[in-house]
Amino acid sequence: MSQYIKCYGRVRPSARLGAPSESLFVGGRVVTIETDNGSKRYELHHIFDSSSSQEDVFGTVAKKIVEDCVEGYNGTVFAYGQTGSGKTHTMLGPCDSWTDQELMGLIPRSVEHVFQHLDTKAKECQKLTFSVSVEFVELYNEVIYDLLNAKNKVQLRDSGKDIQLVGALSKNVDNPLDLMHLVQKGWQERSTGSTAMNAESSRSHALLIIRIKTQERTGELVKERSSILNLVDLAGSERQTHTKSSGDRLKEATNINSSLTVLGRCIRLLADPSKAKGHVPYRDSHLTHILKNSLGGNSKTAVIVNMHPDRDFAQESNSTLMFAQSCTMIMNIATRNEVMTGDQESSYKKAIQELRQEVDETREKVRTEFASQLDEAEVEQLRLKTENNSLRLENVDLRAKYDFALLKYTIGSENEQIVNEFKKIISEFSAANSSSPFECIALKNQTLQLEIEASEKRYQELQKETSALRNRYQENLDATILMQTPSAKERRSSSRPKRRETQYRPSPARMALFAEVETSEDAVLDLQCQNEKLSCELSSLKDKHEEATSKSIETERLLQGEIVALQKEVSIVSESLRKSEAVAEGYKEKVTANNLTLDKLLLHIDASRKRIAELELSSKESENRSSEELEEQRLYYVSMIEDLERKASDEYAALREELNQKTLSSNLLQVQVDELQLSNATIKKLNADLSTKAGLIRSLEDSIEKKSQMITRLEEQAVLDSSELSSTKRQLEHSRLEAIQWRKISEETTSAMQTQLKDHQKDIDQCRHKKKLEIQSMQLSLDNANARVKESEAMMKKLQNDEKQKFDMKMSEIENTFKEKLSVSLKKQEDTIRRQSLAENQGKLEVMENKNRVLSETIESLQSQHSQDTEVINAGLRTRGDRVGYVDKLRVEKKALEETISQLRSENDKLKKIMRGESANKPVLRSQTTKP
Numbered sequence: 001m002s003q004y005i006k007c008y009g010r011v012r013p014s015a016r017l018g019a020p021s022e023s024l025f026v027g028g029r030v031v032t033i034e035t036d037n038g039s040k041r042y043e044l045h046h047i048f049d050s051s052s053s054q055e056d057v058f059g060t061v062a063k064k065i066v067e068d069c070v071e072g073y074n075g076t077v078f079a080y081g082q083t084g085s086g087k088t089h090t091m092l093g094p095c096d097s098w099t100d101q102e103l104m105g106l107i108p109r110s111v112e113h114v115f116q117h118l119d120t121k122a123k124e125c126q127k128l129t130f131s132v133s134v135e136f137v138e139l140y141n142e143v144i145y146d147l148l149n150a151k152n153k154v155q156l157r158d159s160g161k162d163i164q165l166v167g168a169l170s171k172n173v174d175n176p177l178d179l180m181h182l183v184q185k186g187w188q189e190r191s192t193g194s195t196a197m198n199a200e201s202s203r204s205h206a207l208l209i210i211r212i213k214t215q216e217r218t219g220e221l222v223k224e225r226s227s228i229l230n231l232v233d234l235a236g237s238e239r240q241t242h243t244k245s246s247g248d249r250l251k252e253a254t255n256i257n258s259s260l261t262v263l264g265r266c267i268r269l270l271a272d273p274s275k276a277k278g279h280v281p282y283r284d285s286h287l288t289h290i291l292k293n294s295l296g297g298n299s300k301t302a303v304i305v306n307m308h309p310d311r312d313f314a315q316e317s318n319s320t321l322m323f324a325q326s327c328t329m330i331m332n333i334a335t336r337n338e339v340m341t342g343d344q345e346s347s348y349k350k351a352i353q354e355l356r357q358e359v360d361e362t363r364e365k366v367r368t369e370f371a372s373q374l375d376e377a378e379v380e381q382l383r384l385k386t387e388n389n390s391l392r393l394e395n396v397d398l399r400a401k402y403d404f405a406l407l408k409y410t411i412g413s414e415n416e417q418i419v420n421e422f423k424k425i426i427s428e429f430s431a432a433n434s435s436s437p438f439e440c441i442a443l444k445n446q447t448l449q450l451e452i453e454a455s456e457k458r459y460q461e462l463q464k465e466t467s468a469l470r471n472r473y474q475e476n477l478d479a480t481i482l483m484q485t486p487s488a489k490e491r492r493s494s495s496r497p498k499r500r501e502t503q504y505r506p507s508p509a510r511m512a513l514f515a516e517v518e519t520s521e522d523a524v525l526d527l528q529c530q531n532e533k534l535s536c537e538l539s540s541l542k543d544k545h546e547e548a549t550s551k552s553i554e555t556e557r558l559l560q561g562e563i564v565a566l567q568k569e570v571s572i573v574s575e576s577l578r579k580s581e582a583v584a585e586g587y588k589e590k591v592t593a594n595n596l597t598l599d600k601l602l603l604h605i606d607a608s609r610k611r612i613a614e615l616e617l618s619s620k621e622s623e624n625r626s627s628e629e630l631e632e633q634r635l636y637y638v639s640m641i642e643d644l645e646r647k648a649s650d651e652y653a654a655l656r657e658e659l660n661q662k663t664l665s666s667n668l669l670q671v672q673v674d675e676l677q678l679s680n681a682t683i684k685k686l687n688a689d690l691s692t693k694a695g696l697i698r699s700l701e702d703s704i705e706k707k708s709q710m711i712t713r714l715e716e717q718a719v720l721d722s723s724e725l726s727s728t729k730r731q732l733e734h735s736r737l738e739a740i741q742w743r744k745i746s747e748e749t750t751s752a753m754q755t756q757l758k759d760h761q762k763d764i765d766q767c768r769h770k771k772k773l774e775i776q777s778m779q780l781s782l783d784n785a786n787a788r789v790k791e792s793e794a795m796m797k798k799l800q801n802d803e804k805q806k807f808d809m810k811m812s813e814i815e816n817t818f819k820e821k822l823s824v825s826l827k828k829q830e831d832t833i834r835r836q837s838l839a840e841n842q843g844k845l846e847v848m849e850n851k852n853r854v855l856s857e858t859i860e861s862l863q864s865q866h867s868q869d870t871e872v873i874n875a876g877l878r879t880r881g882d883r884v885g886y887v888d889k890l891r892v893e894k895k896a897l898e899e900t901i902s903q904l905r906s907e908n909d910k911l912k913k914i915m916r917g918e919s920a921n922k923p924v925l926r927s928q929t930t931k932p
């Protein structure tokens with residue numbers, strides 16, 4: 001991670017008594033300084049004014065660096081400024097204040113925070129162990145002293161990767177108090193002195209080095225992190241005139257100034273991008289050498305520049321601010337110092353297994369919770385059912401009472417009383433069933449109905465009575481009429497008016513009858529009145545009934561509506577329940593689907609990780625192979641060239657010796673020439689080998705190209721994976737939104753699922769991030785390998801060309817000199833040999849010719865003897881046995897003679913060969929000498 005050095009300013013309170021004359025004006029990130037040459041404006045990461053607290057400074061400057069240190073990044077904080085500007089105040093705090101929560105400086109706060117953060121991490125992760133060690137040194141007059149060990153001298157060793165303090169005591173600590181005790185002890189040892197500006201001025205640069213190591217175990221995987229936290233309090237950067245120093249103080253100041261000058265030089269170079277990659281003179285001073293990694297290296301660095309606000313120090317403050325400005329331009333590349341050991345694959349597998357187990361456990365928990373809630377709901381349902389049953393029973397009881405009352409009522413005895421009793425029961429009933437108005441009204445209705453029926457019955461009875469009385473009255477009336485009406489004779493004589501009237505006098509029985517009729521008529525009238533009253537009552541009752549009926553209908557309607565609404569609600573609720581069940585099912589399915597996707601993703605991640613590992617392995621292998629091969633080739637060629645050089649020089653020496661001594665024969669020279677030819681052939685072969693190796697390198701490059709393509713494909717795959725992930729995320733989000741609408745259980749399930757999935761998501765993101773980092777690192781290593789291969793190839797080619805050229809030149813030189821000398825000596829030798837051999841062979845030839853002559857003479861004599869013998873044999877050997885014996889004897893003799901002849905011939909041939917050989921050697925030698 002590359003980032004610029006963070007630079008902060010801090011202005012101390014004015015030291016002047018009375019009216020201060022300040023030259024520094026702070027405004028957030030900007031500070032304006034008024035100098036003799038006008039006002040200047042500087043912008044840093046933050047400027048702390050004189051009212052800023054120690055806590056503010058620590059929180060802004062060092063807290064994050066300390067936390068990053070615990071996470072494996074190197075960190076440095078150093079204070080720069082003129083003497084008395086508040087560097088020690090900022091870094092350590094006022095004298096003996098490191099237990100004062102308000103005044104303690106950056107070092108005690110950092111120490112406390114390191115342990116706090118480590119403890120928190122250890123609590124979060126049970127398998128985390130850590131160790132903290134501390135070194136404390138000072139740099140005084142360009143010598144490093146150990147402040148923890150009686151100011152022993154310390155040497156610097158630059159391992160390339162980091163700077164080691166050889167001879168410095170490193171103390172292990174496990175709590176902030178112990179560490180601060182060491183710091184306090186060391187600080188007392190520090191070189192201080194009194195100057196004109198500070199009674200207790202630091203005359204050395206103090207370096208507190210805290211080394212943090214953490215080890216985190218996840219399954220088989222062990223993650224080891226190590227980091228260094230440098231807390232530096234520099235000596236004052238002032239000019240000598242201000243300190244009014246002399247003697248030792250002056251020497252100290254000169255040394256301080258020289259080291260700070262080197263620091264300034266390094267920073268100026270690092271701040272200039274065109275020069276930053278060039279040579280930076282870190283080694284010119286111990287201070288810059290120790291801070292090498294903190295300036296443009298592997299560290300997260302913060303600089304605090306301390307300043308006096310007073311006008312007297314404006315120039316110093318200005319140069320301090322210029323230093324700070326340069327620091328803001330320095331780029332550091334901080335990387336985590338982390339090493340992973342153990343079986344990564346199995347640890348990942350284990351982690352996945354643990355996650356799966358967690359998922360299963362959460363699922364089981366949700367399931368049991370859901371089941372318990374269902375049980376509770378069932379119990380509640382049961383309770384309601386029993387309550388309902390008891391109410392029903394009560395209702396039945398009341399109905400029985402009501403029926404009894406009704407029976408009594410229908411019997412008709414004590415109507416009013418029964419009605420009252422009935423009403424009482426009804427009211428009781430309605431009181432008991434206050435929750436059910438519908439039933440109450442129905443009962444009231446029924447009561448009224450019964451009342452009406454009773455009234456109707458009474459009315460009918462009365463009507464019957466009335467009709468019976470009316471009949472009786474009619475009968476009586478008819479009888480009276482009969483009695484009053486005269487017979488036909490009488491009717492005829494009825495024309496006689498008054499006489500008959502006056503003559504008719506009713507009998508007493510008839511009079512009684514009349515009276516009875518009159519009473520019955522009165523009774524009928526009474527009854528009619530009663531009847532009318534009753535009909536009135538009836539009509540009013542009917543009205544009431546109708547009213548009650550309409551009311552009951554209305555209520556019934558309302559209740560029906562309510563029932564319908566309730567039923568609807570119930571159906572909605574049951575529907576929603578069904579839906580939520582379906583949704584829950586859907587969730588379950590989604591969970592399983594998500595799990596499957598997760599599994600797939602994990603598998604995919606596994607596969608890609610394996611692929612990456614394979615690729616890494618193969619790239620490493622190919623890298624190793626190519627580097628090994630190149631190394632081998634280089635060594636081989638170097639050895640070959642050396643061999644050849646050696647051989648050539650040996651040969652050259654031998655030849656020179658031979659030439660000087662002139663004793664070796666031309667055959668040996670011929671052999672050497674042949675060897676040289678052979679070596680030429682070997683060189684050609686080597687050239688051919690080189691071309692094949694170049695082909696091999698080209699094929700390696702191809703394979704690297706292929707691998708990089710594969711990496712891009714993997715990256716594309718990762719992008720695809722991420723899109724897949726985002727779609728899964730969207731799905732999950734949608735599901736979550738759906739889930740919010742439903743019941744609490746579903747919400748809980750969803751939230752549980754969400755947290756679960758978030759965790760997975762986090763894991764997946766982490767895995768993706770790791771994968772990306774791995775791919776990046778692989779890419780980097782591949783690029784490096786490519787670059788190295790190319791470099792080594794170019795080097796090899798150059799080397800080969802150089803060596804070849806050298807070799808060719810040497811060879812041609814040797815060849816030329818050799819040929820020159822050889823041709824001269826060969827000519828001489830040839831002449832002598834030719835002369836000698838001619839002389840020798842001439843004599844031998846003569847001898848041989850003599851021998852030949854003798855032999856041919858012998859052959860001729862033998863042939864003549866043979867013819868003579870044949871004649872003798874033909875004449876003398878008469879018997880077959882004689883002939884055979886003689887022939888055998890002759891054969892033996894012939895054989896012996898033939899052997900002698902063949903010997904002589906071979907001798908002759910040899911001589912001829914020698915003769916011919918000499919003459920055949922001549923052109924070869926000549927051709928060698930004349931060849932270019």
Ligand SMILES: Nc1ncnc2c1ncn2[C@@H]1O[C@H](COP(=O)(O)OP(=O)(O)OP(=O)(O)O)[C@@H](O)[C@H]1O
Nearest residue numbers: 012013083084085086087088089198201202235236
């Ligand atoms: N921000 C501040 N608030 C209060 N007092 C301060 C502050 N800064 C410095 N001082 C006081 O100023 C005096 C000098 O400060 P300090 O010793 O820290 O300076 P220094 O830069 O370390 O000097 P030197 O380089 O000579 O060691 C001390 O008495 C200190 O308490």
